Amino acid sequence: MSLDTQTGPTIRGTGVVAGLAYGVARWVGRAEQAAAVEPDGAAPGGPPGEEQLEADRERFVTAATTVAGRLDQRAALATGVSAEVLAANAVLARDRGWAKAVVKELKKGLGVEAATMAATETFVAMFTKVGGRQAERVTDLRDICARVVAELRGLPEPGIPEFDEPGVLLADDLAPADTAGLDPAMVLGIVIEHGGPTSHTAIIARQLGIPCVVAAAGLTEVADGSRVLVDGGAGTVTVDPDEAAAQDAAAADRRFRDVAAGWTGPAVLADGHEVSLYANVQDATGAEAAAAGPAGGIGLFRTELAFLDRPTEPSVDEQAEMYARVLGAFPNAKVVTRTLDAGSDKPLAFAGMTEEDNPALGVRGIRVDLIDRGLLDRQLDALAEAGRRTGGAHSSPWVMAPMISTVDEARDFADRCRTRGLTPGIMVEVPAVAVAVDRFLPYVDFLSIGTNDLTQYVMAADRMSSGLAALTDPWQPAVLRLIRSVARAAATVPGGRSVPVGVCGEAAADPQLACVLLGLGVSSLSVATAALPFVGAALGEVTLARCRELAALALDCDTAREARAAVMAAGA
Numbered sequence: 001m002s003l004d005t006q007t008g009p010t011i012r013g014t015g016v017v018a019g020l021a022y023g024v025a026r027w028v029g030r031a032e033q034a035a036a037v038e039p040d041g042a043a044p045g046g047p048p049g050e051e052q053l054e055a056d057r058e059r060f061v062t063a064a065t066t067v068a069g070r071l072d073q074r075a076a077l078a079t080g081v082s083a084e085v086l087a088a089n090a091v092l093a094r095d096r097g098w099a100k101a102v103v104k105e106l107k108k109g110l111g112v113e114a115a116t117m118a119a120t121e122t123f124v125a126m127f128t129k130v131g132g133r134q135a136e137r138v139t140d141l142r143d144i145c146a147r148v149v150a151e152l153r154g155l156p157e158p159g160i161p162e163f164d165e166p167g168v169l170l171a172d173d174l175a176p177a178d179t180a181g182l183d184p185a186m187v188l189g190i191v192i193e194h195g196g197p198t199s200h201t202a203i204i205a206r207q208l209g210i211p212c213v214v215a216a217a218g219l220t221e222v223a224d225g226s227r228v229l230v231d232g233g234a235g236t237v238t239v240d241p242d243e244a245a246a247q248d249a250a251a252a253d254r255r256f257r258d259v260a261a262g263w264t265g266p267a268v269l270a271d272g273h274e275v276s277l278y279a280n281v282q283d284a285t286g287a288e289a290a291a292a293g294p295a296g297g298i299g300l301f302r303t304e305l306a307f308l309d310r311p312t313e314p315s316v317d318e319q320a321e322m323y324a325r326v327l328g329a330f331p332n333a334k335v336v337t338r339t340l341d342a343g344s345d346k347p348l349a350f351a352g353m354t355e356e357d358n359p360a361l362g363v364r365g366i367r368v369d370l371i372d373r374g375l376l377d378r379q380l381d382a383l384a385e386a387g388r389r390t391g392g393a394h395s396s397p398w399v400m401a402p403m404i405s406t407v408d409e410a411r412d413f414a415d416r417c418r419t420r421g422l423t424p425g426i427m428v429e430v431p432a433v434a435v436a437v438d439r440f441l442p443y444v445d446f447l448s449i450g451t452n453d454l455t456q457y458v459m460a461a462d463r464m465s466s467g468l469a470a471l472t473d474p475w476q477p478a479v480l481r482l483i484r485s486v487a488r489a490a491a492t493v494p495g496g497r498s499v500p501v502g503v504c505g506e507a508a509a510d511p512q513l514a515c516v517l518l519g520l521g522v523s524s525l526s527v528a529t530a531a532l533p534f535v536g537a538a539l540g541e542v543t544l545a546r547c548r549e550l551a552a553l554a555l556d557c558d559t560a561r562e563a564r565a566a567v568m569a570a571g572a
């Protein structure tokens with residue numbers, strides 16, 4: 001849900017649990033945590049004798065066992081993912097490898113606290129090197145270390161402050177053991193400066209239904225005690241917003257979330273008009289999770305994210321296996337695979353790109369063809385093979401290319417798809433395509449509007465820049481106008497054909513904007529799985545005629561703020 005309550009600065013991150021939360025900001029005990037990990041340096045007198053070594057080892061083991069026992073107790077009181085995370089952390093605290101590493105550091109002459117920290121950092125370096133989900137466990141390791149060090153010092157365990165009124169929790173990074181014990185009645189929202197969409201914080205916030213934003217660069221500027229409005233759908237944190245408007249919006253959002261919690265699909269407007277509402281996924285596990293919920297198919301499979309941590313190109317066979325699993329998750333529904341969108345914010349080690357001054361305007365997406373034409377060919381081969389492996393369920397898989405900007409690129413891509421029996425489409429994210437879309441339509445079978453990049457390029461504003469968040473807002477009238485003209489052109493292609501137009505950028509995950517997009521003529525929406533119920537529930541409350549009225553209201557505005565406010569005021 002979006003709203004018009006802004007008066008203070010906005011910080012932008014990645015929204016991982018949709019919803020609005022308004023309240024006082026409470027920082028997780030930074031001071032206590034810092035104190036808890038202050039090194040105690042080398043033990044006086046150099047390397048210890050046998051007796052001292054054994055005494056220090058014993059102190060470490062006792063502290064680690066005590067911490068593990070507390071984690072077990074909390075696991076027993078928790079449920080679901082929270083219980084699993086706490087139990088897994090208790091196992092880490094008792095890990096013999098960790099104890100051995102501590103002894104190794106003790107032998108070098110470090111005191112027991114410093115040895116605990118040094119041993120932890122050895123594992124941190126190892127986990128970071130492995131990357132991916134393993135790297136996200138670094139927070140767990142450091143958290144357990146801080147707890148053990150606090151125990152060694154006889155200090156209370158570091159962690160979440162006591163809330164005397166419901167508020168919003170801010171942290172550099174949250175310890176999983178802390179998130180697992182959160183009370184959603186008191187913690188209305190969570191914002192962390194680090195972490196990713198698959199971090200434990202995100203997973204547990206999702207389970208508890210707490211609006212959450214991760215990777216919020218610049219969060220440290222927000223003072224403890226200030227009032228903030230968190231928008232977990234848009235991924236924003238507004239500092240000192242207009243109080244009455246923020247309170248109203250958060251209350252309305254809570255009511256809406258109750259409705260969304262009961263939404264199980266399929267997506268149908270209030271007049272019975274069916275809407276194609278798809279999921280955005282990044283790997284086979286995500287596709288299978290989406291298939292277990294109300295998704296009507298997959299509108300965007302971001303293949304580059306499946307291989308982000310790979311140093312070398314996966315073989316055609318390995319790719320085919322992964323794509324076949326994704327296709328197989330939806331045997332009776334559409335699955336749209338996007339070819340590798342390497343470059344810019346998603347560097348792929350094996351795509352052969354060199355460093356550029358301005359990577360968002362450089363070699364990315366389809367342009368990788370300029371340096372390695374075989375990469376795309378091999379990916380298309382793999383997708384065609386994946387289609388064959390589905391036993392006829394996906395006889396002509398849908399595939400689209402990112403960052404298309406010329407008709408030549410679109411034509412060439414479509415030819416290479418058709419010779420392999422694939423159904424070709426292109427993403428509309430470069431203004432050149434949106435402006436001259438009629439010239440592209442004869443060559444492709446579908447369009448998918450990537451509003452994240454389209455907005456970035458229309459507004460000439462880096463989508464990664466939190467300071468430019470007001471510009472990279474898909475409610476910008478120029479963006480809405482372009483979407484309308486693309487949808488109109490695609491509805492009436494000469495020769496009596498019509499080309500379906502979807503939106504797969506974050507704009508589709510904003511429930512009000514989703515209604516506007518349908519009113520602009522878009523035929524399908526694709527959003528993160530977690531956002532599906534919010535969009536689905538909002539669509540169920542409007543007719544197509546109403547969507548068109550809302551679109552007209554938004555188009556008749558001069559600014560993104562006005563457009564959003566006009567649609568909100570109309571009660572969408």
Ligand SMILES: C=C(OP(=O)(O)O)C(=O)O
Nearest residue numbers: 450451452453504505506
């Ligand atoms: C869906 C899009 O692509 P990306 O993966 O770059 O966000 C977009 O740009 O809207």
